[in-house]
Amino acid sequence: MSYIGFHTAEETGYVSGAERAHLDGLVQDTAAGHRRRVFGEDLPGRPSTLRRAVNWPAETLASDRFDQRTDTYIAVEPFRLRAVLPSGPTGENLFDVDLNTVIAHGAEAEQLAARISGQCEVHAFIEGKDRAWFADLVDAATALGVFRRDMSRYPQRAAYPHGWDKVAALARATDTGPIVMSYSVAEWFPNQDIAVWPESLPDPDTDPDGADAADEAWNALTDRERWERAVTGLRRKAETAWLLRISPDNLSQAAFGRETPLTWDALAEAWKGRA
Known part of the structure; x- marks a missing residue:
């Protein structure tokens, strides 16, 4: 069963993939x-x-x-x-x-639904200072029924925060560091590709030794080191792909294209x- 992940340096929260399908349909x-x-x-x-x-x-x-x-x-x-x-x-x-269209004409809950639907696979993120704002939006969208409380839980990760209520609590836990999205059928966060952005990793077909060495170097890092390198790469990417960061300043900007x-x-x- 698929899921949306909401990653922080300390923990990951989960929302069911059924909720991703719901947001796509909305x-x-x-x-x-x-x-x-x-x-x-x-x-x-x-x-x-x-x-x-x-x-x-x-x-x-x-x-x-x-x-x-x-x-x-x-x-x-x-x-x-x-x-x-x-x-x-x-x-x-x-x-x-x-x-x-949804972002231009929708309420904030619909705008957030569109951003999560369109960007969870590419690691859209919310910086620490905006995490409480994001949590308030999640709570409001859940109260309105735009996000579904009963259909958002991910029981396979019952020991972790799962469901919109717990994701909002995770976002509020601290204002230090970002909360970053991923989708389970795409690439997990943190990952090597975003860590080296805008450079690319060695191609395993043309440079298998280089690819193996890159894998070994990545696997030798601690969890914290992998997180910090991936966040650094993500922020570099957001300097040009500025919608990658979801913030109060750009939530309502219909600028995809x-x-x-x-x-x-x-x-x-x-x-x-x-x-």
């Missing part, structure tokens, strides 16, 4: 509601401009149930699909468009009046 459903509202229904004789705003596959465009097919295709292939502006195709995928962050509302406005 983001998709909320963004879909905005998409339907701003683009309108696709009707015979009155096609929606949504047909032109995404590089849909031919079978979706040919379907007589276009609106239903779009929901399914976005759920299955959000990274493959790209937003298209009247000026031409963009590099912006629909995963980021969904995240930006390669070049031109987009929401469904912005896409619809760009195509407004274009048949």
Whole structure:
């Protein structure tokens, strides 16, 4: 059973992977509601401009149930699909468009849900001075039902903090050092890759001896040394990937994307009046 990990230097808290799936679905459903509202229904004789705003596959465009097919295709292939502006195709995928839409129009609990959904696998983190703020947001989201109290526990780690209530308590335990996320089917934190950022580790296929030496050096470190090196690398990465750090200053910034962050509302406005 999968889980989201919330790591500190002292301990790791756990939330069930079922809650990750819930947050993913919440983001998709909320963004879909905005998409339907701003683009309108696709009707015979009155096609929606949504047909032109995404590089849909031919079978979706040919379907007589276009609106239903779009929901399914976005759920299955959000990274493959790209937003298209009247000026031409963009590099912006629909995963980021969904995240930006929820962040731009949602309440704080929904914004936090989007950030955790979109960034737990890449080790988004909250610095020590913001940990109490993060804990308050987690408590508020749980009280509102955006985060699910009964469905968030991870019984396989019953001896550790597990569930949103315990994660909030873990975040409040100290304001020294960050709390860092990971997802169990992706890479654990701390790890070698982030510790050496922006450098890369030796490729085991082309430099097996170098890769073995790197593994041995990493394994020889103490837990504290691995944590400190990984946090240093994570902070280096966040100097350019600034959304990696979740903070009061950027929670509501809809800025995910390669070049031109987009929401469904912005896409619809760009195509407004274009048949």
